[in-house]
Amino acid sequence: MGSEATYTVQTMSESSSSAHLGSTAGIPLSPPLPRRKVPLTRPLRHARYRNIWLANMVSNMGTWIQTFASAWLVASLSKSASITSLVQTATYVPIFLFALLAGVVADAVHRPKFLFFCNLYMALCAGTMAVLVTTGRIAATPVLILTFCIGIGTAFIWPAWQAAMSGLVEPDEVEAAATLNNLSYNLSAIIGPALGGVLFGWIGPSALFLANALSFAGLLGVYWAWWQERTPQATVTEAFGERFLCGVKTAFGCARYRRILRNVCSVFFSTIAFASLLPVFVRDVLHMQSSTYGTLMGCLGAGAVIAAFFLPQVRARIDKSGVLAGALVVYGLMLVTMSLSRSLLLLVPLILCGGMAWSATVSTLNAAAQLSFPAAVRARTLSIYLFVMSGGYVAGSVFWGQVADRFGVRAALAAAGACVLLNALILVSGNRKNPL
Known part of the structure; x- marks a missing residue:
């Protein structure tokens, strides 16, 4: 599937959610479950979860290879920073456009069947991109259009995938499963760009796009087998409009959730730079080639993997607002320092630290969102989170590309870093009375 949902939406256990609920518009809450320490590998004892986890790791790697290849190909075809930044725009515009619809659909469809066809569609898009590059009919515009098409599939997969995954393990294993999902994604974020950076100049972008298309094969097999079991789907009695309005009213009716959404929009607007x-x-x-780009992309993923080993200890000592503010300070300083440096010896450890801060930022915001509502409306309220997140990404990618074209990429990175630091300051001052 190549889903970034493991990076952007982590499923949390029902036992935690009851303690942090806002206004839920009459949605009944689940009773709290007893807390106990669950080994990280315990969810893998469930065959279906294990198979999806393994297949998803392969697909994530393919997605990261394509993410790398698309961005570097567009950068090679156009000298404009704003055109290159449109790769990120094309990735997130579909999520902005379709996230709300996808959340409602996710609560009403037969999920294995739906996920099968969504992944098949994305595989065909990646294959089409490979064919266009192979035949020489490639320019920045077709790459951006196909990236947009793949983003549509991602937009519809995210809510359905999240809702499905939490039902494949025991309730007290959900947090461990979320950690495993995040680990899978971040390991792919290290290997995929690094592999793409080495192979781009050797076998060309068409082979990398084809590799992404083939990476969906495992997930298609797992979802097909699940679909053929004809598992019953919960009956939905509400009309589409009623389900949509329920999700919107529930999300925006909660003052705490509105604060989370404001933070999400401003943070992702700045960090997408x-x-x-x-x-x-x-x-x-740097005046360097694709291998350097792949290495630096991989450093961010490596930092996120490292963060998984110490973030639990940090969170045991510092509240969510403090963790988020500290992470934003580190990430902002990374961007500012990048704008002043040309040394790989400095950039590699710098971006590793940025990756650790990024993991803390994303997981803290997502956990806060997950813990706001019960399972009955979670897909719909998370779709609003995704809508706001992608809106920040889209606006930020366009804005920072324009700034880089006008003032230079260094100035754009420095300005983005300053905005991230400002977010940290606002968070500290504004959340004293209203913490996350």
Whole structure:
């Protein structure tokens, strides 16, 4: 599937949710479950979860290879920073457009069948991109259009996938499963770009796009087998409009959730500058090739993997607002320092630290969102989270690309870093009375 949901929406256990609920518009709450320490590998004892986890790791790797290849190909075809940044825009515009619809659909469809066809569609899009590059009919515009098409599949997969995954393990294993999902995604974020960076100049982008298309095979097999079991789907009695309005009213009726959404929009608007401008930074500031771009992309993923080993200890000592503010300070300083440096010896550890901060930022915001509502409306309220997140990404990728074209990529990175630091300051001052 190549889903970034493990990076952007982590499923939390029902036992935690009851303690942090806002207004839920009359939705009944589940009773709290007893807490106990669950080994990280325990969810893998469930065959279906294990098979999906393994297949999803392969698909995530393919997605990261394509993410790398698309950005570097567009950077090679166009000298404009704003055009290159549109790769991120094309990725997240579909989520912005379709997230709310996808959340309602996710609560009403037969999920294995739905996920099968969504992944098949994305595989065909990746295959089409490979064919276009192979035949020489490639330019920035077709790459962006097909990236947009793949993003549509991602938009519809995310809510359904999240809702399905939490039902494949025991309730007290959900947090461990979320950690495993996040680990899978971040390991792929290390290997995929690094592998793409080495192979781009050797076998070309068409082979990398084909590799992504083939990476969906495992997930298609797992979802097909699950679909053929004809598992019953819960009956939905509400009309589409009623389900949609229920999700919107529930989300925006909760003051705490509105604060979370404001933070999400402002944080992702600023932080997308790194992913949007890194290809241009490597090309125009470092004057290096695709392998360097892949290495620096991988460093961010490596930092996120490292963070998994110490974030639980940090969270045991510091509240969510403190963790988020500290992470934003580190990430903001990374962007500002990047704008001043050309040394790989400095950039590699710097981006590793940024990756750790990024993991803390994303997981803290997502956990806060997950813990706001019970399972009955979770897919719909999370779709609103995704809508706001993607809106921040889209606006930020366009804005920072324009800033880089006008003032230079260094100035754009420095300004983005300053905005991230400002977010941290606002968070500290504004959340004293209203913590996450």
